[in-house]
Structure formats: C-alpha cells, structure tokens
Amino acid sequence: MNNQTHNFKTNFYLAGLSEIREVKIFLFIVFLCMYIITLAGNIFIILAYNFSLNLQHPMYFFLANFSALEIVYVSSTTPKLLSGFLSECRAISFYGCIAQLYSVVFLAGTEFYILAAMSYDRYNAICQPLLYTVIMNKITCIRLIAGSWIIGASNALLHTTLTFLIPFCKSHKLNNFFCDVPALLTLACKDTWLNELIVFIFGGGMTSGSVILTVISYVKIILTILKIHSTSGRKKAFSTCTSHLIVSSIFYGSVFFMYMRPKSSYGSDEDKMVAVMYTVVAPLLNPFIYSLRNKEVKIAARKLFQQILASTKM
Numbered sequence: 001m002n003n004q005t006h007n008f009k010t011n012f013y014l015a016g017l018s019e020i021r022e023v024k025i026f027l028f029i030v031f032l033c034m035y036i037i038t039l040a041g042n043i044f045i046i047l048a049y050n051f052s053l054n055l056q057h058p059m060y061f062f063l064a065n066f067s068a069l070e071i072v073y074v075s076s077t078t079p080k081l082l083s084g085f086l087s088e089c090r091a092i093s094f095y096g097c098i099a100q101l102y103s104v105v106f107l108a109g110t111e112f113y114i115l116a117a118m119s120y121d122r123y124n125a126i127c128q129p130l131l132y133t134v135i136m137n138k139i140t141c142i143r144l145i146a147g148s149w150i151i152g153a154s155n156a157l158l159h160t161t162l163t164f165l166i167p168f169c170k171s172h173k174l175n176n177f178f179c180d181v182p183a184l185l186t187l188a189c190k191d192t193w194l195n196e197l198i199v200f201i202f203g204g205g206m207t208s209g210s211v212i213l214t215v216i217s218y219v220k221i222i223l224t225i226l227k228i229h230s231t232s233g234r235k236k237a238f239s240t241c242t243s244h245l246i247v248s249s250i251f252y253g254s255v256f257f258m259y260m261r262p263k264s265s266y267g268s269d270e271d272k273m274v275a276v277m278y279t280v281v282a283p284l285l286n287p288f289i290y291s292l293r294n295k296e297v298k299i300a301a302r303k304l305f306q307q308i309l310a311s312t313k314m
Contacts, residue, residue: 011091013173016084017272028085034284035078041287042067044304045297051307052300058136059125060297062118063290065145069111070283076103077178077279084177097179102160104178104279108255110152112210115248116217117144122241123217127224155206162195176272178279183271207255214248243290250285254278 018024049055049064080100084090092100124135163181169189176183181199185192221241228234254277291297 010094012097014090014092014177015175016090016177024085032082038074038284042071045287048300048304054296055300058121058141061141062121066114070286073107074283081177098164101179102156105159106152106156109155110148112207113148113151116210116213118244119214119217123221126221158202162198211252246289247286250282251278
C-alpha cells in the first residue's frame with residue numbers, strides 16, 4: 001500500500017511506438033505528414049461544405065461536422081506522439097493524462113453516434129425520398145449532432161472518473177502512445193473488475209447501440225435498393241452509402257477489438273497498432289474515402305480551387 005498513488009504530482013510515462021532512434025526519426029516524418037494531410041483533408045471538407053451551394057444538404061452537414069470532430073480527435077493524441085519521437089522524455093502529467101483520456105473517449109463516443117446519425121440520414125434519403133427534406137430538416141440535424149456530443153461527453157465522464165479513482169502502484173509506464181483505459185488498468189494495484197464491467201456494460205452498450213442503429217438502417221437501405229429495377233439506380237444508391245460503410249467498418253472494428261476484451265489481454269504491443277488505426281489512420285482516410293467516391297464533392301473541390309486561384313491572381 002505504500003507504493004499506491006493518487007498523487008496529482010505523479011507523472012505517467014508513455015512507451016511510444018519505438019525506442020530505436022533511427023526508427024523514431026522515420027516515424028516522426030511519417031506521422032507528421034499523416035497529421036498535416038489529415039488536417040488539410042478535413043479542413044477542405046468543411047470549407048467545401050460552407051462555400052459550395054451544391055453541398056447544402058443534410059448529408060454534407062453531417063460530413064462537415066464529422067470532419068471537425070476528426071480534426072479535434074487526431075489532435076488529442078498525435079502532437080504528443082510526435083513530441084515523443086523527438087524527445088527522450090515521454091512524461092505526461094497526472095492531470096494531462098486525465099485530460100487526454102477524457103478527450104479520446106469523449107470524441108470516440110461522439111464519433112460513434114455521428115456515424116449512426118449519418119446512416120439514419122442515408123436511410124431517409126433512400127427509403128423515404130419524398131419525405132426526406134421534411135424528416136431531415138435543419139432542427140433535426142442539429143439535434144442529432146448535439147445528442148451525439150452529449151452522449152459522448154457523458155460516457156467519457158463516467159469512464160474517466162472511474163479510471164482515475166483506482167490507485168496506481170506500478171511503474172507508471174503506459175504501454176501506449178497516449179493515455180487510454182486499457183493501458184491505465186494494467187497499472188492498477190487493486191482488482192479492476194468493476195472498471196472492466198463498466199467498460200463492457202456502458203461502453204459496450206453505447207457502442208452497440210450505435211452499431212445496431214447503423215445495421216438496422218443499412219438492412220432497410222439494402223432491401224429498398226434491391227427493389228430498384230434500374231441498374232443505374234441501384235449503382236447510384238449504393239455509391240452514396242459505400243463511403244460511410246467503409247469508414248464505419250474501420251472505426252467500429254478497431255475500437256471493438258481494443259475495448260471489448262478481458263484485462264488479461266491489455267497492454268500488448270498489438271494494442272498500439274490498433275490504437276494507431278482508430279486515432280490516426282481512420283481520420284486520415286476519411287476525407288479521401290468521402291471525396292474520391294463522391295461526384296458532388298469533386299465538383300465542389302474544383303470550384304473551390306478555382307475560387308482560391310482567382311482570388312490569388314487578384
């Protein structure tokens with residue numbers, strides 16, 4: 001018990017992704033490029049939505065909000081990861097760890113429900129096209145976005161509070177590149193069965209709720225598409241959903257693998273690779289997945305670049 005600590009002056013130490021100097025320099029360049037591209041890609045989608053009249057639809061309203069979320073999400077972990085590549089000191093303060101854990105869980109939970117809201121939007125667009133503008137009006141869209149943020153904030157507050165109520169009495173070295181629930185639980189010097197149960201019940205229930213809403217929406221979408229006799233009509237309907245399905249699969253799969261496991265499997269090097277997928281790679285791919293597969297976004301991009309070029313010439 002003498003080794004237990006709840007001391008707010010205690011630092012945690014992040015293991016990072018590598019201890020080899022040459023590898024760290026290489027990874028710094030790779031992740032810096034990924035971070036810059038992620039910011040640029042998601043900022044572009046926000047600008048395209050705000051300055052393009054042909055994108056003033058609920059689908060792109062959700063996409064612009066999703067991109068804003070991704071900017072904050074990737075910024076909650078990547079700057080600390082990059083600084084760790086350049087410095088031998090990878091310490092993070094007790095309060096800094098609390099803030100980072102809350103941010104990651106908050107933003108990840110919010111992302112789950114924004115993805116569910118986007119699937120509900122696609123359901124209404126394909127299955128109820130005549131009522132689409134009535135159902136997905138501006139107030140409804142704002143409520144869905146606000147509800148997603150509220151659910152994410154509540155879930156994060158619960159997990160962060162319970163995680164930092166436990167005493168830590170081990171090395172304080174987290175085998176990850178950011179403060180996360182699984183990594184912190186491995187440092188606990190008491191039984192964490194309650195925390196694991198909360199992760200399974202509340203975290204699993206929240207994420208499962210989002211997945212169920214998404215699955216129900218897409219089952220109905222697929223059934224509706226199969227009734228379309230025109231091949232071109234089917235192709236167009238599927239094309240509006242494929243991007244969302246790809247993004248959802250990457251994010252849902254990696255997060256479920258990370259959290260829906262017993263504590264005995266926490267703290268492995270595999271965890272770091274999976275964490276890279278949902279904190280760095282997914283935000284990087286999202287702008288490309290949505291823009292490269294979407295004709296309207298391509299048109300908006302062309303017009304936006306033309307406007308930028310015209311303004312620079314003036």
